[in-house]
Amino acid sequence: MLSQQRLQLRLGGLFRSVGVEGVPVVIAENPTNSPPACTDVRAPQDWGAGWEMRRAEPRMPLTLPGCPTSTLVSDIHWVFSHLLLGPRIMEMTMPSGTGRIIPVPQLQPRMTALIKGAGYGSDEPIVVGIQQRDAPPILRAQGLMSSGEPLTATTLIYAASLSKQMTAACAALLAQHGALDMESALSRWLPQLPAWTDTVRLRHLVHHTAALPPDSKIDATMASDADRTTPSVLRALARFPALDRRPGTEHVYSNAAYVCLAAAVERAAGQPLPQFAQRQLFTPLAMVDTCYWRGPDPMPPGAAPLAFPHPAPLSLGDGGVWTTASDLLRWSQALNADELGISTLMQTPGCLDDGTPIDYAWGIGVRSHAGHRVYRHGGGWPGLRAMQARIPDLDFSVVLIAVADDTERRADLLNSLLDEVTKPGIPDSLRGPGSNRRKSNEPFRVMGNDVA
Known part of the structure; x- marks a missing residue:
């Protein structure tokens, strides 16, 4: 007893x-x-x-x-x-009127096994976090960074392409308030680019249907030892006199598209993106450690070191955000709860100009897992891999960041975490809408260093 x-x-x-x-x-x-x-x-x-x-x-x-x-x-x-x-x-058992509690599988003691099962050794630096509703987050961090310091849930880490959803959120806020017309031509916002920008709409940038030159060709026009900055990306785009295809006809992932979107956001907002995001996103959501970083140093003070300081990721829009696992969970749960009032818009999948739907919304991929709608995105930079996913109907979020990784083990780890929270054994009545329609898990698609 x-x-x-x-x-x-x-x-x-x-x-x-x-x-x-x-x-x-x-x-x-x-x-x-x-x-x-x-x-x-x-x-x-x-x-x-x-x-x-x-x-x-x-x-x-x-x-x-x-x-x-x-x-x-x-x-x-x-x-x-x-x-x-x-x-x-x-x-x-709950008194009537107190709402519904969805049980969460016991992931805390399972995290170590799941990390190991995905192929990460116990000494490899990775941080994993999960959260459901307003329960305290469960966070697991292991390993040492290249600086010799332990990786923790509050270590400032480069978010890479997870930044795209924050850039998209800034655009969504402006669009919702009538300050940014998503049907406007890119030429209105970036008149210094060639005439082909007349055919590109801002919505094309959001959903990766703008038909911009491939990122590999854009990168090839920049000096190999130069930092990647917004001005360098825009200068590279200006060297392309025409597009290879018509915008709106194909979905092709494009980092340059989000650099252009961020530049349009800055002009519509009348202020730099870092300040706009701080006031409209990070401060209201109490993401106290998160910021956009444009340099000149390769990383903010106190951040986890990049594997290679140069060329540094200093372009804004496609990347540029530095954050922590704790802040990323806060971001995800805020979107699940629609705290910014833009979640419905951000979760709306795009389509080609002929109406063909695509599985990409506003900076996030749209998938399903065990019958649940999942919004997820990956991020990558040499020596860094990140993933974030959320299931709104379960009010569940997961983030993971490995800071000494150039593999795609993150996809297996994310799938296993999603399997745990959606596995059979919990009554469907407690899972939320659609949970009894179990589907096969859709494969991840690797786009450069990103997985969507």
Whole structure:
């Protein structure tokens, strides 16, 4: 039998393990006032990872398999939704009107195994984070960076092409307020480029249907040892007198398209992209460590070192964002909750000019996994690989960043994490719409260093 005093001590240790000190926990026992009859509790030192906390209404009754009913109440309204003692999951009964809680599979103790199963050694630097609803995020970081410092969930890391959705969000905000017409020609915003910009619409840039020259050809026109900057990309584009095909006829991933989109955003906003994003995105969402970085140094102060400082990724729009795993989860969950009021627009897939739909929305790929709509994107730079995905109908997000990686193991790791959260065994009624329509997982498509 587990005494009430020992349970209180263990709960206190759990709160401290997630950074919450001095939280009083009241245990309202069952009518017979006997403690929960859980006889397979492991040693106290193992309890630090034994619970997952979820915000809910106070005095939510919890039913443990094989244990009398008890209620856990705290003055910050945290309730524990899972007891990680093997595969068992607590069943929750809720007073009417308090909303629906979707159980999350027990990923915290599984993370190490999933990372290893994807082929990452225990000494390889990678950070993985998951979050559902407003429960505290679960973060796992391992390995040392090239500086010798340990990689953590708050390490500032280059987001690479994960930046595209933030650039798209800036465009969506301006479009929603009538300051940026997505049907306007690129020539209106970048008149210094050749006449072919008259045929390119801003929506073509968003959905990678602008028919711009391939990134490889653009890069080839720039000095191999020069940093990649917005001016250098635009100068390279100016050297192409014509396009090889008509815009709107094909979906071809283009970093240059998002450099052009970012430049249009700056002109429409009347201020540099870093300042606009800070005021409209990062500050309102309390993403305190996130910023666009245009140099001149190759990285912001205190950031994780790039494998090769030069040429540095200093162009804005296609990349340019430096962030942390914690901030990325905050971003993802904010989009799931539509905190910026633009999620519906950003999640709308594009189409070719003839109406053919494509599986790319505003800076994010559109896929399905186990019958759920998934929005995801990858990012890459030499020595760095990143992935981010979210499932809005489960209010679930996952991010992963490896800072010494040039492989595509990230795709396998992301798939395994999505498998865990959508695997059979949780009632479909608790999963959300469409969960009973299980489909085969769609393959990832590699686009240069990016996976969408």
